[in-house]
Amino acid sequence: MQLALFLIFGGLAVAGALNLLLQRHPINSALSLVVVMMSLAVLYWSLGAEFLAASQVIVYSGAIMVFFVFVIMLLNAGEEERTTGSRAAYLVGFPGAAAIFCLLSFVFLSERKALGYTNIGGYLNHVTSNISEISTILFTKLLLPFEVTSILILVAILGAVVLARKEQ
Amino acid sequence: MSHLSPFQTFLLLSILKVAVVTVLTLMAVAYTVLLERKFLGRIQNRWGPSRVGPFGLMQPMADGIKLFLKEDLLPIAAERPLFIAAPIIALTCALISIAVVPFGGMQTVKGVEMFNIADLNIGLLVILGITSIGVYGIALSGWSSNNKFSLLGSLRATSQMISYELALGLSLVGVVLHAQSLSLRDIVNSQGAHGAWSWNILGGGQIVAFFIYIMAAYAETNRAPFDLPEAESELVAGYHTEYSSMKFAMFFMAEYANMITVSCVASLLFFGGASSPLGHLLPADFGGPILSAIFPILWFVAKVLAFLLLFIWVRGTLPRFRYDQLMSFGWKFLLPLAMANIIVTSLVIALRS
Incomplete structure (x- = not known):
């Protein structure tokens, strides 16, 4: 059950984040960001951090993103043109992103003991x-x-x- | 039911509860519309709907059939996916928050609580979170219609809802301080000791918080006297100008479902929820097990109904605010008052303990 929740909402968060980058209209990107934040809230909740989940929804998706949408609506920002982008961004960007990903996962995996870890849904079963x-x-x-x-x-x-x- | 595992019983009973509560809420929404038209009619010295069925009681059905059969127009200039998604977001958010409301006494069948879909330990925060997500429905409907009136209406609605959400949230802090919990069930239980005297509005000393809450709630639901987002004389119909048929009906239902939720929260937080005002005057098992389970529900429904009538009464009585008056009222009066209420309440609690 908790694993299913994690898979669904983890997938939704990743899909929302990709959609945020790929959409051409700013308002669609902003709404994808809302989806990412809501799925993160569900993940927090399934890890037993219900207060963090609620404040994530109220503060980020309920207040901050509403202002983002508001500004986009008021500025009436149109669709963006798709350009090929600079060569440097491709040359440096992809290896850079891969390097950061590897570094972070290395740190998390090697310092697992010091950081502490929790089971998915481990805190859901008893009421604290x-x-x-x-x-x-x-x-x-x-x-x-x-x-x-x-x-x-x-x-x-x-x-x-x-x-x-x-x-x- | 003996051969079912605990999880299966839980699942079946939960599905049953969700189905019953959803149907009842939708019926309540339909009949709140009728109640409003009848009551408003009597306030204005006319009859209100009286032709369909006895006393006009079948009017909601007729309205529903009419809205179903209307042509569903889609403006060419509208932003199509968002235009369709907006009423769905509005209605879903309006209906979900009823899930955390405990509408009866503590009755368990096979370890599953019967009169509450989900008793969450952050129930109050869940309601606030869902309300803040509901803003998207209105904001997106105005923008995606590609219409000046819709955009202005939705801008007004969004800024109004965000501004009054602060006062609304802060007015509830005093109640949470008293109950020392965010679970709605615990908040109700904390007011159950001596009948009406231990309710938060009287014995809890939260009468100021109650008035802040009720005024902020009118603004949150975009109802008169704060119904600027759909001010007919200025904005045609506000954010739902371009909507027709069932999409319009969804906005309409969302407004009334929000009214019901707000009334539920008001009676839970300030009027003891399903507890009787008489306290323990009657013995706990008065009238047998079935009647003693039904009485709390009746009290709860009576309180919610009283709040709905108050909503309609206010709409029939007060004129609409001007927009700058609305904003300065919210920010310069309600918000400081809510903060002062928190300070006074926490001082009193600290001195008492």
Whole structure:
């Protein structure tokens, strides 16, 4: 059951990511990104991180991507022209991507013990709420980084307001 | 049923629950439309639909047949796949969230809870997440119709829903602080001690949160007085101007299904869900096992119905807001008020413990 969920939504995430690159219309690409994020949320959930899954859906697919779609709608961006692209991108891009993939999988496989691992759906069978655990850590051990991050975001919002405000 | 394994019983009972709840929700949507037309008619001193069947009770069937038989127009300039997908997204998101709503007491048959399709430990977040996905249906419908009025309507709807989602989410934090859980079943149970007095709106002291929630909910469902996205006098019909036949019906059903969901959440979070206002005045097994299972459902339906009538009453009473008034009301009044409510609630809880 959990393996089936993983295969379906893992496949969906990969297909959505490929579709994101191949689509010519920006709005289709944005919607493919929404599909990727939703499938990632299902994967998180099947790994037992239900709070992460919910915040992924609410924050990324529900708020951020809506603004992406909004901007695309308002700018009325048309279809892109397909060009052959630069030679350098082909020469460097594909080996580069392959190298990064190999490096990451090597690191993950060799440091498996240190990173820790979980079974697919291992946490689904017994009912533990990791919301209280997350909040305990967030409000005791990680309180300072958490608050500093919120101030950072606040600064970004203020900057956006200053930039967007009309001159009096 | 003895020869079935636990998983098979679970699967069969779940399919049964999903089928029954879906059919009941769709029926409820159809009859909410009729209720609105009748009630609005009486508010405006006229009869409302009264020709089809006794008291006009067959009117939803007639409406359904009419919408099925209408020609399904597809504008040439429309963005075809998205134009078709948009009403499907809107209706699906509107119907899914009913899955986490516990609409009765705690009754288990063979270890499967009967009056709740899925009791998730993040039920409240699931409802908020599904609501935020539902925005896509409206946003895409306006854009893919390739029509100025549709685009303006969907822009209004999207920005309104995103803005009021903040106030809506923050108004629920006080309730979550009280219940110490995001599971809707736990939230209902936390209000079941002394009848109406222990409901969040009275004993929980969440009356401010309730008013924030109910106002944000009207804006979320694009209902009067916040029905700017489909303001007839300005935008023809807003985001569904280009839609006809069943595609239009899907948007229509989505709006009413959203109304029902919002009413369910309001009664679960602030009015004790399926618990009786009388508390333990009556013994727990009053009227035998079957009646004592039915009473909570009746209380729940009565509460949801009261909220639906409130929706219609407000629509028949209040004029429409102006768009800048809507935005400043949401951002400058509801949002700070919701934050103040969170601070006060957490202070009270911290002082009490």
